[in-house]
Amino acid sequence: MAKLEVDGMENLLNELDKLGQKGSRIENTALKEAGNIVKESIVNEVPVRTGKLKENITVSRVKTKDGVKKVEVGPGKDEYYAAFLEFGTTNMDANPFISRGYENSREEAEKVIVEEIKKGLGL
Incomplete structure (x- = not known):
């Protein structure tokens, strides 16, 4: 699971x-909006054979673990074969579509988080 941290967020989070x-x-x-940005980017990278995997990229509800909120973006549990595509197998080269999608959307997701928080705070 990739981790997204935004520099300079300490003050905004304190206000929240x-x-x-x-x-x-x-x-x-803010987290859900950023998750949707990442989701769209991953969907654009999914290799398509049947289209089922592309249709099942989801953004989870907001979860809190050890005091840190997060959303998870990726294939549903029924799409177990996404791991085979992402990491490869002994018979198949890796096609890291999730990693590419995340990297392609990372900066935009960070901006969305900051914008949504500022908007919510009336800044």
């Missing part, structure tokens, strides 16, 4: 904490 419930909703919205 002060807002409590409203701040949490703003943060959730």
